[in-house]
Amino acid sequence: MNVAYVPIPKDLTKVRQKLILNLTKRQVICFSGGALIGVPLFFLTKNVLPGSMATFLMIFAMMPFFALGLYEKNGEPLEAVLRHIIESRYLRPRRRIYQTQNIYALLEKQARLENEVKAIAQGNKQKAHRKRKAAD
Template identity: 55%
Template structure:
């Protein structure tokens, strides 16, 4: 009797279309093949076979990377976008600011103390002097 391993996390299982490749991989491999062969045959006569092969490799490599590379379930373009966001578009320094509940309670207590002092009439602050009566 043959046993087939079944993964516990089925979210990481991807549907294969042909040749045990996903649709995304097939699209990028086809694009790499088309671009690489086109450039190879265009450059073979004028630049030589070895230079044409090197240009073909350099052009096809990014397509292969976009097809195969994944980090933490994210494709290469998402990883590159995240790197660009963190390095260039968002601010470098993000100061840590908290909502200090204790400071809010202290301010509230101070304000309540001032209000009660004003209500009792014995508030002593420089700006809150009683006006002189003219008479």
């Protein structure tokens, strides 16, 4: 009796639904875009340039589309990785200052203010008490 075993991945977030030829929808779209750019480019340049040069031109024109379809780092596609790199290198400040709030300094300041309020309140009571004695 033969029993078939199918491996089931433990992390289901990495499972991608395959569409055509074991490719995901993203890969099919990117490869189609590359083909729509590269194949006409080859046929337009094969009579003007030598065959190998036209082929290399086609390959270099299609390579960004293949990279967009295939490259993934930490579950993010290439454009997200490039966006993070551009933001961290050029758009955000290079040196970020780490600032904390010293809660103990805030508590000390609050205690000082409360003592000041108490002193003012006691001073007013003493003045009022002195005024009453002077009036008697």
